[in-house]
Amino acid sequence: MKILIKIIIFFHIICIFGNSNIRANEKIKIGLLVPLTGKDKQVGESIIKSIRLAINKIDNSIIEIIPKDTMSNPETTLRSARELSIEGVKVVIGPVFNKNLIYLNEMENMIFLSLTNKIINDQNNIISAGINSISQFNTLSKFQKINKLQKTIILIPKENYMEEIEKGIKYSKIDNKRVYYYDSEPTVLTKQIEKITKYKIRKRNLDDAVKEMEKSNDPNKERKLENLNKKDTLGNLNFDSIIISDFDESLKSIITSLLYTDVSPENIYFLTLNQWFDQSLLKEKNFQPIYFPSINKNNYDTFVENYHKKFDEYPNQLSFLSYDLVGLVYYLIIQNNFVVDKKMFLKKNMFKGKIGIFEVKNNKINHILNFYKVENEEFKKIF
Numbered sequence: 001m002k003i004l005i006k007i008i009i010f011f012h013i014i015c016i017f018g019n020s021n022i023r024a025n026e027k028i029k030i031g032l033l034v035p036l037t038g039k040d041k042q043v044g045e046s047i048i049k050s051i052r053l054a055i056n057k058i059d060n061s062i063i064e065i066i067p068k069d070t071m072s073n074p075e076t077t078l079r080s081a082r083e084l085s086i087e088g089v090k091v092v093i094g095p096v097f098n099k100n101l102i103y104l105n106e107m108e109n110m111i112f113l114s115l116t117n118k119i120i121n122d123q124n125n126i127i128s129a130g131i132n133s134i135s136q137f138n139t140l141s142k143f144q145k146i147n148k149l150q151k152t153i154i155l156i157p158k159e160n161y162m163e164e165i166e167k168g169i170k171y172s173k174i175d176n177k178r179v180y181y182y183d184s185e186p187t188v189l190t191k192q193i194e195k196i197t198k199y200k201i202r203k204r205n206l207d208d209a210v211k212e213m214e215k216s217n218d219p220n221k222e223r224k225l226e227n228l229n230k231k232d233t234l235g236n237l238n239f240d241s242i243i244i245s246d247f248d249e250s251l252k253s254i255i256t257s258l259l260y261t262d263v264s265p266e267n268i269y270f271l272t273l274n275q276w277f278d279q280s281l282l283k284e285k286n287f288q289p290i291y292f293p294s295i296n297k298n299n300y301d302t303f304v305e306n307y308h309k310k311f312d313e314y315p316n317q318l319s320f321l322s323y324d325l326v327g328l329v330y331y332l333i334i335q336n337n338f339v340v341d342k343k344m345f346l347k348k349n350m351f352k353g354k355i356g357i358f359e360v361k362n363n364k365i366n367h368i369l370n371f372y373k374v375e376n377e378e379f380k381k382i383f
Contacts, residue, residue: 027064028333028340030326031084033077033094033112036069043096043318044069047115049311050303050319051093054326063330070095078103085110090340091333093129093325096318101126111342113325113365115318119167127345127365129325131295131355133168135367136273139293140243141173143371143382149269152241153196154179157250165245177239184250190257199261202233209234232262241269248278255287265289274369276317282377289375295320296370297379299354324353332360 032051034044051065066089068080077100084092091111095101098116105123114120117130144152154176156165162181169179182192194200210228213221228234242263244254251272258270270290275281277297281290300320307315328351332344342363349360357368371382 028062028330028338029064029066029087029089030329031081031089031092031094031110032065032067033070033080033084033092033100034067034096035072036067038071038073040072040096043316046313046316046319047094047096047322050307050315050323051326053307053310054323058327058330060330063326065326070100072097072100074100074102077101078106081107081110081112091329091344093322093329111345113329115321115325118164119171124363125342127363129365130321131274131367131369133164133273134172135369136293137168137172137174138366139369139371140271141175143271143291143293144175144241146383147241147269149241150175151177151239152243152271153177153239154243154245155196155254156181156245158183174243176243182254184253186253189253190260193254193257194261197237197258197261197263198235199233202235202262206231206234237263237268239268241271243271243273245273247273247275251275252284252287255284255290259286277372277379281374282379284374285377287374288377289373291371291373291382293369293371295355295367297372297381303354321355324355324358327351327353328358328360 032048034047035041036044048067055063055065066084066087068084070077070080077095081092081104085107090109091113093113094115095112096115098114098118101112101114101116101120101123104110104112104126108125110125112126113129114126115130116128117132118128119132119134120126120128143149152175154169154174156162156179158181168174169176180192180196182189206228210225213225213228218224242258244251246254255270265288270287272290272292274294275292277294277300281287303320303323304315307313307319331351332349333340335347335349336344345360345363345365347361351358351360355367356370359366359368372379373382374380
């Protein structure tokens with residue numbers, strides 16, 4: 001028997017449940033673990049403000065948010081979680097940072113929706129709600145199929161998030177020809193990219209072709225030499241697309257090295273991971289087009305605008321995620337007949353929020369993302 005998957009838009013939930021006569025004996029208590037003091041308190045404050053926006057939008061007094069301070073400290077996080085448990089809280093949004101999760105497996109009767117994007121396999125009561133690498137590689141896989149890409153190579157930096165990228169490749173549907181690892185040090189990086197793209201071989205192919213043509217008696221010798229001299233290399237690449245698992249200036253360094261080795265987005269698909277619509281990419285005309293999976297840009301822009309109008313400041317990216325998590329928890333509790341327990345996250349369910357579609361199953365959350373390209377100094381939606 002097929003499982004019925006219900007997809008409900010966030011605004012639809014507001015219309016149906018915000019104005020309906022929901023009968024429940026108790027309030028829905030949702031805990032919130034965020035840094036309210038210390039060096040990361042601005043992150044926590046921004047999350048609380050976004051949750052206020054979500055609660056106001058849902059407009060149902062049955063929901064009660066109970067915030068507690070983590071101070072970005074694992075011990076404080078555990079202490080605050082215990083306080084929430086005493087107050088009857090069973091589901092918690094947070095904590096924010098991965099380091100604060102280490103003691104929460106002691107709270108077996110609670111579920112924590114961490115805002116981290118790290119893939120968590122060994123703590124049954126903690127669900128990673130961030131946009132993880134599996135979600136991103138699954139979206140890249142969809143793009144592969146649409147464009148019939150069969151020879152994708154993946155570049156991974158030797159950085160502290162390398163393991164997360166590897167998990168994403170392993171557990172996603174992505175098809176790849178080969179994975180390469182690279183260093184961030186510029187001189188080492190350039191040599192590595194030269195080797196990956198077989199730059200010296202293609203350069204030598206061109207030199208040999210020029211010398212051979214110069215010696216030939218071909219009647220079109222001058223024209224052919226002129227065409228050869230316009231080239232930087234000669235020979236086909238053994239890949240049709242390249243996924244660069246990097247961000248910010250490191251991403252730009254990789255692309256610069258690729259351009260140097262005569263690998264261009266004009267003949268090879270340049271793909272990367274979620275860039276959160278980095279405005280600096282719009283200025284890099286030589287890098288375009290470049291493609292990446294991401295959240296829904298229109299919804300994100302609207303959220304930022306509304307947030308700024310309300311609080312006269314701009315939100316962080318985690319605020320956008322936390323906004324959706326309130327709606328997700330509310331929806332799952334209703335689907336579970338107002339029983340708050342671990343079964344809420346075990347059953348297969350789908351929820352369409354502002355970010356995109358949340359896939360919930362077996363205590364895991366993945367995201368069905370949109371796909372964009374940077375071209376002509378614009379972010380353009382592909383799907």
